[in-house]
Amino acid sequence: MALVAVLKNYNKSFWTSNTIELFERWAWYGFYLAFPIFLVSSSETGALGFSNGEKGAIMGTGSALLYFLPVITGAIADKVGYKKILLLAFAIYASGFYMINIFNSYALVYFAFVWTCVGGAFFKPIISAMIAKTTNDETASIGFGIFYMMINIGGFIGPFIAGALLKLSYEYVFYMAIAAIGVNVLITMFFFKEPGREKDDSNLFQNIIQAFKNIWITLQNWKFVLFLVIMILFWTAFNQLYYSFGIFVDQWVDTSLVYNGLHAVWPWLAETIGDNGTISAVSMTSMDSFFIIVFQLMVSAFVMRFRPLAAMMGGILVLSGGLGLMFATQSGWLILLGVLIFALGEMGSSPKFTEYVGKIAPADKKALYMGTSFLPIAAAHKLAGWLSGDFYEGISDKYFLLQKEVAKRGLNFPADFSEEFTKNDFFSQAAEKMNMSQVELTNFLWKSYHPSNIWIVFSGIAVSAVVFLWLYDRFVIGKK
Known part of the structure; x- marks a missing residue:
């Protein structure tokens, strides 16, 4: 009631x-x-x-x-x-x-x-x-x-x-x-x-200038700045859910077993979201939000007994495990388990980030600190974009790895992709010249070039955030 x-x-x-x-x-x-x-x-x-x-x-x-x-x-x-x-x-x-x-x-x-x-x-x-x-x-x-x-x-x-x-x-x-x-x-x-707004005689330009002055005020607190810098690592790893995960699933993961399992329980749902007996990468990624809807209250009730910084460290560590599993296997079911673990870590860490900023902010500057807390998220998006770009491509992109393989074998293909010679054309023709089916070629590249190694990078960044947070808690916050 x-x-x-x-x-x-x-x-x-x-x-x-x-x-x-x-x-x-x-x-x-x-x-x-x-x-x-x-x-x-x-x-x-x-x-x-x-x-x-x-x-x-x-x-x-x-x-x-x-x-x-x-x-x-x-x-x-x-x-x-x-x-x-x-x-x-x-x-x-x-x-x-x-x-x-x-x-x-x-x-x-x-x-x-x-x-x-x-x-x-x-x-x-x-x-x-x-x-x-x-x-x-x-x-x-x-x-x-x-x-x-x-x-x-x-x-x-x-x-x-x-x-x-x-x-x-x-x-x-x-x-x-x-x-x-x-x-x-x-x-x-x-x-x-x-909504009602307080009377303000300043002009728009003055309001914008004041907003930047407010950020500068919060950045005078070096401990807060150090915390925000560490959190860039967390958000960089976290954002790979959006930047890299869907592409990894689309190129490497066989989701047919997930489709078949879902079809056995709920045929209509499997046929609605499935295509040719598989589940799309977008639908697989959407399960992160689904798990949050289902489990958020339980996770929040569990982590409320811990200090915000301790809950953050635990949540990020769990998230790093989920991130590792999401990029370490071709099994659709293990991928889903990784998304669940990732979501549990996200539920334990992301809300606590906001709570922690609210706790450490001076009583008269809470709004300023909350506004500034978006800066590491912005910086992390830029860093995540770079990490998921040429760096990810060199380790895990299927077409890039195939280009390395055909060069090694001395097979000739156009240097660049175009409307006349697409990525799929390249893959199908390479499979034909190498006397493999496309599934066999995908598995060959997986075993030969180990694109799953990208999990070490993504999980490692998240774990490094935990290590730096522990050092921050032990030697900066704990220091009298």
């Missing part, structure tokens, strides 16, 4: 904001989890056929801006008004998704994704601010819990549907994202109520 009583305290603006968040996450993650595969897959499938280096540059730059620009866009929203900025964000989102769908050159796709991320940067500070404005000390804890749940419900539904739509065409994924944003336009126009 206590929970029911608390739920009754939330007003219409609270539920409207949460609904907007759900559809925005639906659109974003439905697109974002398919995006790296769309960028690098063979062009005759409707994808773009870019290199991993190009993919990493596009995603790393745009995503970094998505987390850095709220420093500015938040100040703009406070001055101009939340409703106007929401509608602007959705206009940028929809046009960005449309442009990515129709563009096919590297420069134009790069621009379109950065443009889309600018829309996300306008959106990001508004809804979290609305949750803060529509809750109080008694309702904030459950209120932000509901908000986090909405994020993950949208983060599961979007990719789950995208995985089914990929059977038809990549363009349907973009249409889905645009449609979800369209729903948000209607909700915002007819149901979103502008």
Whole structure:
């Protein structure tokens, strides 16, 4: 009954904001989890056929801006008004998704994704601010819990549907994202109520300058800065779920056993999300959000007994184990187990990051510290983009490794991929010349070049974050 009583305290603006968040996450993650595969897959499938280096540059730059620009866009929203900025964000989102769908050159796709991320940067500070404005000390804890749940419900539904739509065409994924944003336009126009704002006589330029001054104030605390630098390592490893995992599954993992197991229990679901007896990489990745929806309350109840920093270290260590399993095997079921372990680690560490920043911030500077805590996430996206680019390609990309093998054998192929000679053309012709089926060639490359070794790098980065956090806790925080 206590929970029911608390739920009754939330007003219409609270539920409207949460609904907007759900559809925005639906659109974003439905697109974002398919995006790296769309960028690098063979062009005759409707994808773009870019290199991993190009993919990493596009995603790393745009995503970094998505987390850095709220420093500015938040100040703009406070001055101009939340409703106007929401509608602007959705206009940028929809046009960005449309442009990515129709563009096919590297420069134009790069621009379109950065443009889309600018829309996300306008959106990001508004809804979290609305949750803060529509809750109080008694309702904030459950209120932000509901908000986090909405994020993950949208983060599961979007990719789950995208995985089914990929059977038809990549363009349907973009249409889905645009449609979800369209729903948000209607909700915002007819149901979103502008919150009250404190009178502010300063102009917009002064607000933006003040936002940067606020960041500078927090960066005077060297202990806090050191903590943020360490957390760049965590977020870099964490982001490989989005940057590299889908491509790894798409190129190396046999998901037919997962499809068959699901089909035996729920044929309709397997046939809906499956294609030719396999489960798409996007659907496999979406299970991270599904596991969070199912287990978040239990994990939160377990880790609440630990200090935030200790919970973070434990969570990141668990996450590193899941990350290792996700990239160390070709077994679809073991991959899913890795995603589950990864999700458990994420649930134990990611919320505690926010809690820890709130605890160490001076009472009169909590908002400043919380805003600055996005900086390591922005930096980590840029680093994750680089790591998932040429670095990942040299160790784990199937087509790059095949190029090494055919060069070793003295087989002649065009130097570059094109519409006339795609990645799939290269793979099928190489398999024919090497007297192998495509499955046999994939397994040969797996055994000969060990692309799974990338798990050592990704898990190692996460483990290094744990080690540095322990040293930080022991010698910096523990030092009197």
